[in-house]
Amino acid sequence: MTKIGILGYGNLGRGVECAIKQNDDMELACVFTRRDPAGVKILTDGAKVVSVNDIQNYRDAIDVLIICGGSATDLPKQTPEYAKYFNVIDSFDTHAKIPEHFANVDRSAKEGGNIALISVGWDPGMFSLNRVYANAILSDGADYTFWGRGVSQGHSDAIRRIEGVVDARQYTCPVESAVESVRRGEQPELSTRQKHTRECYVVAAEGADKAKIEKEIKEMPNYFADYDTTVKFISKEELERDHKGIPHGGMVIRSGRTGWNLENRHVIEYSLKLDSNPEFTSSVLIAYARAAMRMHAEGQRGCRTVLDVPPAYLSPMSDEELRAHML
């Protein structure tokens, strides 16, 4: 039985709690929170809710700590800090800062004699390892990643900050014709605009200038200006009813050529269609918690990523069972 600690009880933390329930070799020991523990209600009977200030007292009660904070400000501090005391896993997803985060976590984890797995999830995560596999197999080729149709929290937040907006939900959508071209192995060169569109559902305040809001969204640099963006105004009730979920997904495609004169084409595609982005990410985190235990038991110390973990380590099956039934 692997005893899991969850640090941070938002969408991701709750997702981890649900994933633990689905895995018989996993047990939720503790949820650590920065809030008043008395005000945090969790779903699991018998698991504790504890203030993060007391986390040091739980070093023997936890095999793996899953850190469910945000990548912007939480994880860069939390993961190096707690890797000193626990085997840890995070889903750090600021791609450009991974090498720096890795170095910080590696130092702490080695100091504490622990194993740490960072950037676990689907992108980075499953998408990353599919990029690596596909590139290693098809050395002559082109990579494509499409995201969606799915909710982008960052873009939804950007719309909410506009004057006169009460609430908003933004969906990132792959351009179907671009995906089809890539799937046919055509290796097109695609601009930002040719790859994704952005769909915005906006609840405006009474009397707000909708034309002005729409213009402000569509011209927002970085977020929307480089995309074909559609804006639809809906009621608060419609938003609640039709846009409550957090679906996401996407695909990683590599198209490449082989043969003495590169005469043959191949297309490798990995795709995800997810009803709940945080619950899927959580399910990946729990599978890697299993791997972390095995790596630690082998004597591995320091920071690793999904690229360093053999597929078999994620499975509750023995190597013999895997060879007999899954290979």
Added chain:
Amino acid sequence: MTKIGILGYGNLGRGVECAIKQNDDMELACVFTRRDPAGVKILTDGAKVVSVNDIQNYRDAIDVLIICGGSATDLPKQTPEYAKYFNVIDSFDTHAKIPEHFANVDRSAKEGGNIALISVGWDPGMFSLNRVYANAILSDGADYTFWGRGVSQGHSDAIRRIEGVVDARQYTCPVESAVESVRRGEQPELSTRQKHTRECYVVAAEGADKAKIEKEIKEMPNYFADYDTTVKFISKEELERDHKGIPHGGMVIRSGRTGWNLENRHVIEYSLKLDSNPEFTSSVLIAYARAAMRMHAEGQRGCRTVLDVPPAYLSPMSDEELRAHML
């Protein structure tokens, strides 16, 4: 530079030769053949063609031996035999006999102080590891594997053995409506007939009884009786012109549920569209040759499968480069 030896120069051996050309850190040292070496013409300047009887003299000239024989009779003998003298890789694909093959190869490889990777390719191979990843992530779900549209050599051969048949080509095709249902997350129960159809292109001898041939194909037990099979008679020229390639592919799909009450659905799909089945398999073999070198250098000995190999080991990039650019 990794020096590769190829044992067996058929479609797969030639594919490996082409894949070596595409990878700057790989070099073809020798092709070993059971035929008279004088009669075997290869494509690579500077590489030798040598009788398999002299293979022992090349132990220092080869880092990894890629064994390109058939799974029915060649590999069960060859891989255990040569694992005593070389680091070896094969694409053994008789799923039911993998545990036995593994045990035999493991014994030899340990005896010789070598590393061996068996069942490398796409199924078993990339499909297997995608099954393992998807099962580890979605513990509550259902697995589906579809093959094709692609040429089945075994089924083509079975048709050729019928009286009055000059030549034949059989394509295995996934049933599109079944694939779509699985992709929607519906978890259907599918019979053999509901998953795949079989398309046969047959060249009949002059004066042959075509109705009889068609009946014999469609009623052939194991091969065709359980499938909706179509038979089309074509000329030898048409077969040459339209059916010369060896395309294949397919998809591994897992559909599963998460959430406290399993309220959310997810679909993970890995799919391949391949112009040349042997050349793609060869490209996988070469990527795992790179991994074998690294595992051997680490001191690993004995037999392994794709499930035991960290994704990073397949890549020519360093771990630092992978984290910076691929994660």
